[in-house]
Amino acid sequence: MIEVDGSYGEGGGAVLRIATALSAVTSKPVHITNIRSGRPKPGLMPQHLNAVKAVADLSRASISGLELGSTELFFSPNQLIGGDFKIDIGTAGSITLILQAFMVPAVFADSPVKITIIGGTDVRWSPSIDYLINVTLPVLKLMGYDAKPKLVQRGHYPRGGGIFELEIDPVKKLRPLNLCELNFNSINGISHAVKLPEHVAVRQANSAEEILSKAGYKSKIEIYHSQRAMGPGSGILLWTNGITSVSGSSIGEPGKKAEIIGYEAANDILYNISRKSAVDRYMGDQIIPYLALAGDSTIKTSELTQHAVTNIHVTEKFIDKKFHIKGSMGESAIISVN
Template identity: 55%
Template structure:
């Protein structure tokens, strides 16, 4: 099992999102310790919980330590499968950062991945939804990546309430 120090470098949520995405793609299990340890509110937050749990559903992974505030997580992935996911971050947590965790493993699914997410579409410290729609996706399309993101409703801090539908083929 790979062990990752979640406090290294910037020590934010990106190490979580990248770790679960790469684990889902490679099938390699991992353990991450000291999750966001240097942050004011360390551990797994609602946005991270949604990114991890949705990626876990995508690859039928087993997890240990997947809860708000957890400082450690173990992730045991299986095969990535196409499916429909409905996610509610429950806060203004970033929809784009949750999608970031799902986008790479979704291209390895055995069918389409359809995701509906409620949360924040345009929030601090995250790419806005329009950046994903009008910058990231057109660039990825040049590499053969096929996805559509439909903005249903914008959501801002502190309430969130934004809604996005995505289809990754």
């Protein structure tokens, strides 16, 4: 039984997600304590509970402590079996954070996997669904990870109701990844507005394009407008068009001008571009378990975060690989594993 202290490092849901995901991959039972103990509302929230449930369903795991507010969990996995899975978070909880846990073991199932998740597609403090589709999945594809995404409906805070489907083809082994330098020709983007006037998405895009043009970069931003949603919301994601991508994003809020949202996203991606690193800080966090499973890999991230350091700590408990970091917290860093 592997022991994991849920309060380690950033002490949030990432410890829980990585620990249960790698437990399912390695068939090593895990005991997690102090789950989110330093947060205003400690323990499992709906989003975290559903992430564990999704991994448990995939791995036919036995679980103790899977209830709202629980700060302790026993997770004992069995075989990874493919099939169709469905998770309804019941809130605007992040769909992408559930997939951060589920996608790691799903690619090693004995047959294809399809998961449908209902929840938040574009919410604060988590990567958007556009980020998953346009940044995360293309990087994982370089490692042999083949997944087909389908965004059915967007969901924003507080109503949620977003619907997302992902089909995953299994592999026996992931390919090593070596990405350090950022190379790209232009910047792509998607600016969306649902249950709001279309001009909101247009103004977000125009604001971002103006900033990027002044910085010397060509951009092409797609406009997404729909009335199909449970509640209103908007946002924008920008990403570099190349072998790998760094990104910039911003999400709408009541009373926040569309021009400000575009401005924030443009400055976010310009910051990441200035770091001259192959992946941004979000991908630098997410990629850690995949690097360990593939082995012999090296990446350069635009910013070393506490999330990445925490993910490395948890990953090394399950996989007999050693990570090496060249760089300081908050700065560009090279992360390697062998």
